[in-house]
Amino acid sequence: MTLAGTNRKASPSSWGLPPDLIPVWRVRLDRVPSSYARLEDVLSPDELERARRFRFERDRRRFTLARGALRAILGGYLEVDPRSVVFDYGPQGKPRLAGASSGPRFNVAHSGELALVAVSHGRELGVDVEYMRSLAWAGEIAGRFFSAREAATFRSLPAHLAEAAFFACWTRKEAYIKARGGGLSIPLDGFEVSFGPGNPAVLLDVQGDPSEASRWGMAELQPAPGYAGALVAQGKDWRVSLRDWPAGESPVLWPRLLTEAP
Numbered sequence: 582m583t584l585a586g587t588n589r590k591a592s593p594s595s596w597g598l599p600p601d602l603i604p605v606w607r608v609r610l611d612r613v614p615s616s617y618a619r620l621e622d623v624l625s626p627d628e629l630e631r632a633r634r635f636r637f638e639r640d641r642r643r644f645t646l647a648r649g650a651l652r653a654i655l656g657g658y659l660e661v662d663p664r665s666v667v668f669d670y671g672p673q674g675k676p677r678l679a680g681a682s683s684g685p686r687f688n689v690a691h692s693g694e695l696a697l698v699a700v701s702h703g704r705e706l707g708v709d710v711e712y713m714r715s716l717a718w719a720g721e722i723a724g725r726f727f728s729a730r731e732a733a734t735f736r737s738l739p740a741h742l743a744e745a746a747f748f749a750c751w752t753r754k755e756a757y758i759k760a761r762g763g764g765l766s767i768p769l770d771g772f773e774v775s776f777g778p779g780n781p782a783v784l785l786d787v788q789g790d791p792s793e794a795s796r797w798g799m800a801e802l803q804p805a806p807g808y809a810g811a812l813v814a815q816g817k818d819w820r821v822s823l824r825d826w827p828a829g830e831s832p833v834l835w836p837r838l839l840t841e842a843p
Contacts, residue, residue: 597658598685598702601819605708605812606826607804608650610643611694620649623656623663647696650826651689654698658685673764688759695805698826699812706814707759709752710802713809719747726769727754734777742778748809750776753799756811757784760797774799782811 598604624632628648635641649663655678656663669679678684686701693712716722720743723735731750738746753774758767772787772794782801787793798817802810812821 608696675762704815709755710810752811756813760813
């Protein structure tokens with residue numbers, strides 16, 4: 582897996598997604614676009630109801646921006662009205678496009694004031710992002726939820742490297758679980774990932790399945806200052822490109838429905 586420049590040209594394919602490229606769209610949840618009201622308009626009735634149930638305006642804003650951006654991005658790739666995008670959910674709650682067994686795959690993560698939307702040509706994938714904050718109990722969490730080897734690696738690190746290492750490990754593990762769509766059925770200590778200074782992101786081992794690690798690729802993401810992220814996708818012959826949303830210069834990914842005056 583490699584990081585691709587955001588302006589790199591690639592031969593187009595279905596939905597405008599090259600098979601070997603996974604765009605990861607960064608959505609700033611603290612920057613409300615002028616078309617915010619139109620983003621609300623693309624949400625489904627159940628999404629609007631969910632937004633209204635949030636007690637705090639901050640949480641309503643974050644949800645509306647993240648969900649509206651997801652619909653706009655998927656609508657752009659599919660070349661359909663974002664309001665017509667219909668979601669389905671796997672047995673453990675992983676979202677997917679309804680009735681699109683061969684369509685694009687996507688995954689969403691959000692933390693603090695940042696959301697990530699990853700989209701692939703057809704690879705199962707998972708993305709995670711975490712706002713890095715001081716955790717006095719990080720050692721306790723690592724001892725409970727990391728594998729024995731991961732916990733030992735974490736304890737061996739000097740204090741000034743521990744925080745970044747903790748979030749690197751956590752996001753890589755969460756991204757793998759999300760890619761699998763396993764939810765709570767996959768224990769965090771049932772597999773191992775690499776982390777720590779100088780170690781590239783790799784799925785090292787999955788208990789009970791010696792070949793599982795070879796089926797997935799993993800990449801570290803640095804989506805914004807103060808945030809850690811990771812992407813996991815099927816295969817190892819792919820590259821990732823971080824992009825900012827909205828993409829004003831790319832009408833395919835920012836439908837005219839949201840940018841033109843009514």
